[in-house]
Amino acid sequence: MNTPQNHNPSRLGSIDRREFVAELLAGTPDALVITGLGSPTYDVYASGDRDRYFYLWGAMGGALPLGLGLALAQPQRPVLVITGDGEQLMGMGAMATAAAQQPNNLSVVVLDNGHFGETGKQRSHTSLGTRLVEVAKACGIVRSREIFQLSEFKTLAQDINARQGLLFAQVHIKQDDLPRALPTRDGTFLKNRLRQHLGHPLV
Secondary structure (H helix, E strand, O other): OOOOOOOOHHHOOOEOHHHHHHHHHHOOOOOEEEEOOOHHHHHHHHOOOOOOEEEOOOOOOOHHHHHHHHHHHOOOOOEEEEEEHHHHHHOHHHHHHHHHHOOOOEEEEEEEOOEEOOOOOEEOHHHOOOOHHHHHHHHOOOEEEEEOOHHHHHHHHHHHHHOOOOEEEEEEEOOOOOOOOOOOOOHHHHHHHHHHHOOOOOO
């Protein structure tokens, strides 16, 4: 395969994804967290399971729509979507829908290693020229940024906690193969414990 002219190797990430996720979650102790399938779910679970976390299994492209609905239903709580570049590429239109709604309490963090990690580590569109941060801005998510350093989790966590506007962050992580940390796949259990955390009756 020829390398596209707009592919820039200098943009490849160096952040340890699991360390970044753990630090970000420690800095956002009140956030309701939705994870995209694959590595983001493993990373969040590896940081320590919480009843305010909801893990998606096999719902590629569904993390942001679910997070948007939760943010609109729980406007007093920060809602944090942690997903990967492949999953977000699958749900590109959700960025436009989130921008149209503009919930102040919704933050989307995309862990971008430029590969489809769950299907054989093929190169994803973000390593072939697509810049998700620019897509987010074009959709109307003004508060969009790229992150290249681990230490930037501090400012990001502060902004998530502040709930001062829809936020999108593209975090450039290393392409690595960490041990999988697997939470339960029982969707009913995950739904019920989140409902209990929010003070809702079980259905």
